[in-house]
Structure formats: structure tokens, C-alpha cells
Amino acid sequence: MVPPTEAPSPGVARVLRQEGLVMDVAGRRAWILVPSRPVDRRAVFLANYWPVIGLVLERYVPAAIVGASAVRLHLGDFSPPEYLPAYQAANQSEYTLPLEAGFALRLRPRPVDPTRIQSIAAPGGVQIPVLGPAHLLATLDEPEVQAGVEPITAWLRHLILRTPDLDRAVTANPRPQVLQRLADMAKALGNTALAKQLDAAARRVSERIATPSRTGVGGRIAIPPVILSRPRGSSTPWLDEQAMRLERQAEEVTRLVGKRAAGLPSFSSARLLAQAQEVKAYDAYHSTTMEGYRISADVVEAIINGQPLPGGPQDAEALRAAMAVQGYSIAFDRVLQLVRKNAPLTGGLILDLYEDLFRPSVDAGIVRPGELRGWRTSSVSLKGWRHVPPNALKVPDLIDGLEAFVGRADLSGVTRALIAHLEFVTIHPFLDGNGRLGRLLLNLVALEAGLPWVTVRSDERAPFFRSIERAQVDQDTEPYVRFLWHLLRQAATDLEGRDRRGAPRRRVLRKKA
Numbered sequence: 001m002v003p004p005t006e007a008p009s010p011g012v013a014r015v016l017r018q019e020g021l022v023m024d025v026a027g028r029r030a031w032i033l034v035p036s037r038p039v040d041r042r043a044v045f046l047a048n049y050w051p052v053i054g055l056v057l058e059r060y061v062p063a064a065i066v067g068a069s070a071v072r073l074h075l076g077d078f079s080p081p082e083y084l085p086a087y088q089a090a091n092q093s094e095y096t097l098p099l100e101a102g103f104a105l106r107l108r109p110r111p112v113d114p115t116r117i118q119s120i121a122a123p124g125g126v127q128i129p130v131l132g133p134a135h136l137l138a139t140l141d142e143p144e145v146q147a148g149v150e151p152i153t154a155w156l157r158h159l160i161l162r163t164p165d166l167d168r169a170v171t172a173n174p175r176p177q178v179l180q181r182l183a184d185m186a187k188a189l190g191n192t193a194l195a196k197q198l199d200a201a202a203r204r205v206s207e208r209i210a211t212p213s214r215t216g217v218g219g220r221i222a223i224p225p226v227i228l229s230r231p232r233g234s235s236t237p238w239l240d241e242q243a244m245r246l247e248r249q250a251e252e253v254t255r256l257v258g259k260r261a262a263g264l265p266s267f268s269s270a271r272l273l274a275q276a277q278e279v280k281a282y283d284a285y286h287s288t289t290m291e292g293y294r295i296s297a298d299v300v301e302a303i304i305n306g307q308p309l310p311g312g313p314q315d316a317e318a319l320r321a322a323m324a325v326q327g328y329s330i331a332f333d334r335v336l337q338l339v340r341k342n343a344p345l346t347g348g349l350i351l352d353l354y355e356d357l358f359r360p361s362v363d364a365g366i367v368r369p370g371e372l373r374g375w376r377t378s379s380v381s382l383k384g385w386r387h388v389p390p391n392a393l394k395v396p397d398l399i400d401g402l403e404a405f406v407g408r409a410d411l412s413g414v415t416r417a418l419i420a421h422l423e424f425v426t427i428h429p430f431l432d433g434n435g436r437l438g439r440l441l442l443n444l445v446a447l448e449a450g451l452p453w454v455t456v457r458s459d460e461r462a463p464f465f466r467s468i469e470r471a472q473v474d475q476d477t478e479p480y481v482r483f484l485w486h487l488l489r490q491a492a493t494d495l496e497g498r499d500r501r502g503a504p505r506r507r508v509l510r511k512k513a
Contacts, residue, residue: 023039023041023044023045025045025048025052025099025100026052026055026056026097026098026099026100026105027097027098029055029056029059029097030051030052030055030056032044032045032048032052040384041100041101042100042101042384043383043384045099045100045103046080046384046385046386047124047381047383048124049080049099049103049123049124050078050080050122050123050124050126050128051124051125051126052099053065053084053099053105053122053126053128054122054124054126054127054128056097056099056105057086057088057128057129059090060086060088060089060090060091060107061088061089061090061114062088062089062090062112062113062114062117062129063086063087063088063089063090063107063112063129064086064087064112064116064117064129064130064131065084065085065086065128065129065130065131066085066086066087066130066131066136066139067085067139067140067144067148068140068144068145068147068148068151068152069081069084069085069148070130070131070136070139071136071140071148071151071152071155072148072151073120073122073128073130074118074120074130074133074136074155075151075154075155075237075238075241076238076390076391076394077151077388077390078122078123078388079386079387079388079472079473080103080386080388081473082102082103082104082386083103083104083106084103084104084105084106085106085108086105086106086107086108087107087108087109087110087112087131087139088107088108088109088110088112089109089110089111089112091109092109093109094106094107094108094109095107111172113135113172116131116132116134116135116169116172117129117130117131117132118130118131118132118133123379123381123388132165133159133161133165134161134162134165134166134168134169135169135172135173137166137169137178137179137182137198138169138170138173138175138178138179140152140178140181140182141175141178142181142215142216142220142221145181145182145185145216145221146216146220146221149221149222149223149224150224150241150244150245150248150475151241152185153185153189153223153224153227153240153244154227154237154238154240154241154244155237156182156185156186156189156191156194157186157189157190157191157227157232157237157240158191158232158236158237158240159186159191159194160193160194161194161197163197166197166198166201167201170201170204170205174205174206175205176202176203176205176206176208177202177214177215179198179199179201179202179205180198180199180202180209180214180215181215181216181217181221182198183195183196183198183199183202184212184215184217184218185217185221185223186198187199188217188218188223188228189223189227189228189232190232191232224244224247224248225247226243226244226247227240227243227244230243236394236397238390238394238397238398239397239398239401242398242401242402242423243401245423245475246401246405246419246423248475248477249419249422249423249471249477250405250411250415250419252477252478252481253412253414253415253418253419253477253481254412254415256478256481256482256485257412257414257415257481257485261412261413261414264451264488264489264492265492265493265495265496266450267450267452267492267495267496269339269340269447269450271495271499272339272447272450272451272452272453273336273339273340273447275452275453275495276332276335276336276443276447276452276453277336279453279455280304280329280332281300281301281304281305282455283332283453283455284300284303284304284325284328284329284332285297285300285325285458286455286456286457286458287328287435287436287439287455287456288300288321288324288325288328288436289458290435290456290457290458290461291324291435291436293320293321293324293325294317294318294321295318295321295322295324295325299318299321299322299325300325303322303325303326303329304325304329309322319364319366320361320366323360323361323363323364323366324360324361324436326360327356327357327358327359327360327361328357328436330356330357330359330360331353331356331357331436331437331440332440334352334353334356335353335440335443335444335447336447338444339444339447339448342448344403344406344407345402345403345406345407345420345441345444345445346403347396347399347400347403350399350424350429350437350441351374351375353437353440353441354372354430354433354437355372357433357436357437358371358372358432358433359372371431375392375395375396375399375429375430376392376395376428376429376430376431377392378392378431379391379392380428380431382428385465385469386469386472386473387426387469387472387473389426389427389428390427390428395427395429398423398427398429399427399429402420402423402424402427405419405420405423406420406445412449413445413446413448413449413450413451414446414449414451414485414488416445416449417442417443417445417446417449417451417488418442418480418481418484418485420441420442420445421438421439421441421442421484422468422471422472422477422480424437424438424441425438425468426472439456442454442484446488451488451491451492452488452491452492452495453491454484454487454488454491455487455491456484456487463479463483464483466479467479467480467482467483468480
């Protein structure tokens with residue numbers, strides 16, 4: 001990342017641009033150095049999103065992120081929003097600054113006291129200025145709360161404020177209806193101390209108390225019911241967010257699939273296990289090549305069947321891919337064993353599958369044994385993705401939440417299978433292998449629920465990944481649900497058709513390197 005003050009002369013800059021060695025963003029307010037062409041602009045920009053934001057905000061100091069985006073940052077969610085609001089006190093102009101295609105920073109002129117700003121360490125080693133909690137409350141008007149009801153709910157439920165800080169914030173920005181709205185929410189969420197503070201603050205600045213019909217709480221602003229039934233003292237903000245997210249996604253599956261799931265053909269467990277075995281090589285090829293491994297269908301077939309690898313000695317890349325397929329084969333077999341036992345999904349089971357997935361790579365010296373010891377212990381970023389996985393310290397709790405969700409008897413098998421995969425890849429509990437393992441978990445839950453094995457082909461990678469990202473970042477689960485529901489129906493219909501025609505057949509691998 002290069003600020004304009006450190007940019008070279010115009011002549012040198014022109015040559016660098018012509019050679020594709022720099023990428024201008026934020027209206028040429030920042031440069032991102034790139035190694036060579038061709039450049040995946042979106043991936044490069046997303047990897048540098050927060051450094052770009054920090055660099056731009058330095059030009060408008062004092063400035064700070066506000067609204068629901070600031071709440072997400074306080075909660076440790078660093079997924080880059082497409083639209084980011086901020087206050088700036090450098091001048092009286094309002095800007096909507098395009099950063100890169102599809103991303104913008106809106107800067108509104110407001111008084112910003114530097115003492116109200118809290119710096120939050122963001123990915124890229126940059127400190128992002130955010131309004132402190134007490135002053136942030138006044139920026140949460142009704143549209144902001146409606147748009148960010150889940151993170152704001154989780155934040156308010158656990159928020160503790162110093163009364164002097166709140167008094168100063170209210171004096172600087174008296175907004176009684178906003179305060180009363182948040183007081184009503186805090187009361188409903190069981191944070192009675194915060195509710196009393198906000199209610200008292202609202203009464204100090206206005207004798208007219210806003211009723212729920214005016215604040216919108218319980219009407220226009222609907223607190224997710226699942227959170228109201230959870231004891232406040234037994235949870236954390238990230239588990240509350242997870243509970244709301246999973247419930248919303250489950251409702252979306254029910255809305256889109258509903259009773260149609262009951263219309264799928266029925267198969268015996270033995271038939272489903274046989275079908276899974278039939279598609280094993282096909283599935284291994286697509287699930288592995290989807291993650292960037294370069295390997296031919298012939299080699300995959302040989303590995304799955306335990307035959308010598310064709311083509312003689314393997315170079316490092318080929319060996320890495322071969323070990324990945326071998327590990328996938330071992331994990332695949334364990335999934336079938338677990339289905340035979342009707343084993344519930346647990347954190348221990350996930351760790352066992354993860355070890356299976358990488359055991360051949362460890363034996364080949366590609367992966368260090370220590371990397372298989374448990375959940376990741378460091379932050380991770382996903383190239384080209386807006387979603388930023390949660391802090392490593394949250395992973396064990398979130399896996400427990402996933403385990404509890406998948407074990408619910410009140411949900412359909414389709415719901416549990418689809419959301420198990422989505423939540424697993426959202427948590428991203430390992431440094432590598434999450435995609436392959438997530439698809440294995442999808443099929444583990446599906447098979448135990450009487451559904452056939454589903455393979456996402458490698459040529460479907462782009463739309464499949466886009467649907468996941470929309471569910472993770474934009475709270476739009478519909479494309480993801482429709483994508484996998486289509487594959488489930490197709491797999492069930494194909495299996496029923498093959499059974500009617502006679503003996504089952506193996507899926508034919510596409511012969512592609």
C-alpha cells in the first residue's frame with residue numbers, strides 16, 4: 001500500500017501503470033503494488049480493503065466509522081462492507097467516494113471529537129478509527145437498526161457503558177427518540193442496566209417519552225425471537241449472532257423448500273451408501289480440483305482404486321494434489337462409516353475428518369504434524385472473498401453452536417445439511433481444507449437424513465462460491481439454498497431413475513487436467 005505522498009514522479013508512475021505493477025483505488029488516493037499481470041483486481045482490493053480505508057480516513061481527520069458498520073467492527077467482524085459510512089470534521093463537504101467497483105465510502109461532515117474515537121486493529125496491520133460505544137449509539141437511527149438488527153442486537157445485549165461517557169455523548173448529540181428506541185431494545189434483551197441508563201438519558205433531553213409505536217421496537221424493528229429465549233448470562237455476542245444467523249437461515253430454507261423436501265424419493269440407507277460409493281471418484285475429482293489442485297481424472301481414478309499412479313514420478317505439485325485426493329478418499333470412507341453408525345456431528349468428529357484429510361500429506365512431508373492438532377489458532381483471510389472468518393478464539397464456541405444446531409430434531413434433514421455446510425465454511429475453523437471438509441459434512445448430514453450424496457462440480461465453483469459469500473456477508477441465503485436444493489433434487493431424481501432402469505452405474509469422470 002502506497003499513499004500519494006510516497007508515490008514516484010509522474011513519468012515513473014505512468015510506466016508502472018502501463019506495466020500493470022500498480023493498482024489505483026479510491027480515486028487514485030491510494031496505490032496497491034501488485035507483483036505482475038494479470039491482476040485479479042477484486043482479490044487485490046479486498047486483501048487491502050482496511051489499509052485503503054485507513055489511508056483515506058487519514059486525509060479527513062478527525063474521522064470515524066459510524067452506524068451498524070461500526071458496531072460490526074466493535075464485535076470483531078472485519079468483512080468489508082460494500083458501503084461504509086463515516087463522519088469527518090476536516091471540512092463541510094459530503095463525499096461518496098468510490099473505492100473500487102461495487103465499494104464506496106460515504107463521508108458526512110459532522111463534529112468529531114478525537115476523544116470520542118476508538119481505534120480498532122483491523123486486518124492488514126492498520127488501526128481503524130471508530131466512534132466509541134457511547135457516542136456511536138446516537139448514530140443508530142431506525143434505518144441503521146433495521147439494516148443491522150442482528151449485530152446491533154448482539155452488541156446491545158452485552159454492552160456496558162460508563163454513565164459519564166453516556167452523559168457526554170447525549171450532551172453532544174441529544175437524540176431522545178434514538179435513545180428511547182435503544183432503551184426499549186436493551187430492556188427486551190435483558191440488559192436492564194443499559195436500558196435504565198438510556199431511558200434516563202432520553203428523559204433528560206426530552207419530557208416527551210417516545211412510545212414503542214414511535215420507536216418501532218416490536219414492530220418495524222423486530223428483535224429475532226431466538227435471542228429472547230436465550231439466557232443473557234450464558235452466552236457471548238458471537239454466539240448470539242450465530243444463533244440469530246442460524247435461525248434466519250433455517251427459516252429461509254423452510255420458505256424456499258418447505259414441504260417439497262417431503263416429496264423427494266425415499267431410499268434405504270444401504271442404497272444411499274452404495275450411491276455414495278458409486279460417485280466417490282467423481283466427487284473426489286471435483287471437490288479437490290475445485291480448491292485449485294491440478295490433477296487429471298485418470299490419476300484420481302487410480303488413487304481411489306488403489307492403483308499405481310500413471311505417468312511415472314510426480315513433481316511437487318502433482319504429489320501435493322495426489323496426497324490431497326488420497327486424504328479426501330480416507331475422509332470420504334470415514335463419512336460412510338459414520339453414517340452406518342448414525343453418528344451425531346460433533347467437534348471431535350470434525351477433528352477426526354480433518355486429520356484424515358491431511359494424514360497422507362503429513363506422511364509425505366508436505367504438511368507438518370503439528371498443523372493437525374486442533375482448531376486454527378490464528379486469523380485467516382480468504383483470497384478474493386469479502387467474508388473474513390471469525391477470530392480464532394471464537395472458533396471452539398462456534399463449533400459447539402454448530403453441533404447443537406445440527407442435532408436439533410425439529411429441523412428437516414435438508415435444512416440441517418445445507419446450513420451445516422454453510423456455517424462450517426463461515427466459521428472456517430482450519431487454515432486449510434475447510435471447503436472439502438465442509439462438503440463432506442454436508443453429505444454426512446444429508447445421508448443420515450435419507451438424502452443422496454451431492455457433488456458440486458468444479459465448473460460450478462464460481463456461482464457456488466458467490467452464493468456462499470452472499471449468504472455470509474449480505475444475509476441473502478436464497479441463492480445458496482436454491483443452488484444446493486437443485487443439486488439435491490437432481491441427485492435424488494437421478495438415483496431413482498437408475499434404480500428403475502436396473503443396476504446402478506458409476507459416475508464417469510470428465511477427462512480434464
